[in-house]
Amino acid sequence: MNAEITEKEFKLFQSLIYRETGISLHDKKATMVQARLSKRVRELNMQTFTEYYEFLDEGKNADELLRLLSAISTNVTSFFREAAQWEFLEEYLGNLHQTKPNKKLRIWSSASSTGQEPYSIAMFLHEHLHNFREWDIKFLATDIDTKVLAHAIQGIYSEKDIGAMPKVFLTRYFTKIKSSDGVSYQVNDELRHMILYRMFNLVRGDFSIFKNSFDIIFCRNVMIYFDGPTRDELINRFHSLLAPGGLLLLGHSESITRQNSQFKLVQSAIYRKI
Ligand SMILES: C[S@@+](CC[C@H](N)C(=O)[O-])C[C@H]1O[C@@H](n2cnc3c(N)ncnc32)[C@H](O)[C@@H]1O
Structure with a gap:
């Protein structure tokens, strides 16, 4: 799978992620979403991000939703930050x-x-x-x-x-x-x-x-x-x-x-x- 995420696909993920996590992804984050999701799409032997979106079933596929959230969230942290x-x-x-x-x-x-x-x-x-x-x-x-x-x-x-x-x-x-x-x-x-x-x-x-x-x-x-x-x-x-x-x-x-x-x-x- 070498497909690029299309604008339509990005919008679908953008609104699913917003609904499920409150994370508000800027329109410029399409490349980031593509980079973070392509490994999983490949693992599942899928050809497009649309297939992956359908697999998530509007978030009803709970296990996969957890994987998606894990891939999207930014976890940067450190001891004694701030x-x-x-x-x-x-x-x-x-x-x-x-x-x-x-x-x-x-x-x-x-x-x-x-x-x-x-x-x-x-x-x-x-x-x-x-x-x-x-x-x-x-x-x-x-x-x-x-x-x-x-x-x-x-x-x-x-x-x-x-x-x-x-x-x-x-x-x-x-x-x-x-x-x-x-x-x-x-x-x-x-x-x-x-x-x-x-x-x-x-x-x-x-x-x-x-x-x-x-x-x-x-x-x-x-x-x-x-x-x-x-x-x-x-x-x-x-x-x-x-x-x-x-x-x-x-x-x-x-x-x-x-x-x-x-x-x-x-x-x-x-x-x-x-
Ligand atoms: C950048 S880290 C910050 C970690 C730590 N609080 C710090 O300041 O170093 C942000 C964390 O928020 C979590 N996160 C994102 N959306 C969330 C949500 N809707 N509910 C709970 N945690 C969320 C992410 O998984 C991530 O681990």
Whole structure:
């Protein structure tokens, strides 16, 4: 199969992807869609993208839909991304034993990708929560892409993934694995067991499954792929799910519109529920 995606085919995928994920693909993304889907089209011995679209059956072919979403979603992430937010979190967590005497903490990393974000948070909780072991912590991490969730659960990262992580964290929270492929690092069991990983679609998911409110919601670097109305709806949902005074952390290029007076800006991309 060497076929190029036609404009009509691209439009079909564009609207299916929007319906199923909220991801709003610009008209200029046809080449990207073609590149990301052609391998799968070839694997299935199909000749055209139309055949593949029909195979997806308007999204009713659930297994294939998951593959499509996995191929389309951009999963770029890293440990301790958004440097300025970690400075804020260090201070916030350091004072939490005074502001939360019940020592209960509910956290949601809502687009967790391959796990670097939730594990960075987990390491920070260990480091900065006063008397960490006395806390009742429930930590949920979700993503639409089941492939990245499987990676996150396994918690194995290459030297490149580890990047410039402080050595002390690497020693405390990872086990070095040597194999013929080189060196990798696995997150220790204690950290892995702190986090409950689940598939959840931020746009199509059923938010009524959340019975308790969260103290902190991380939704970083995913809303950039959504259009305005989808973002606004999601922000309203986060507002309902946050405890009074709860925090919403976005990516550095994401923000809440001024009209939304339900949140107070604490510092760039960090909001507090009013
Ligand atoms: C660029 S990564 C960001 C990861 C991490 N939050 C960070 O800031 O490093 C975006 C993630 O959002 C996920 N995603 C895209 N659309 C989604 C949706 N509708 N519901 C849940 N997750 C979604 C993708 O699968 C991807 O893993």
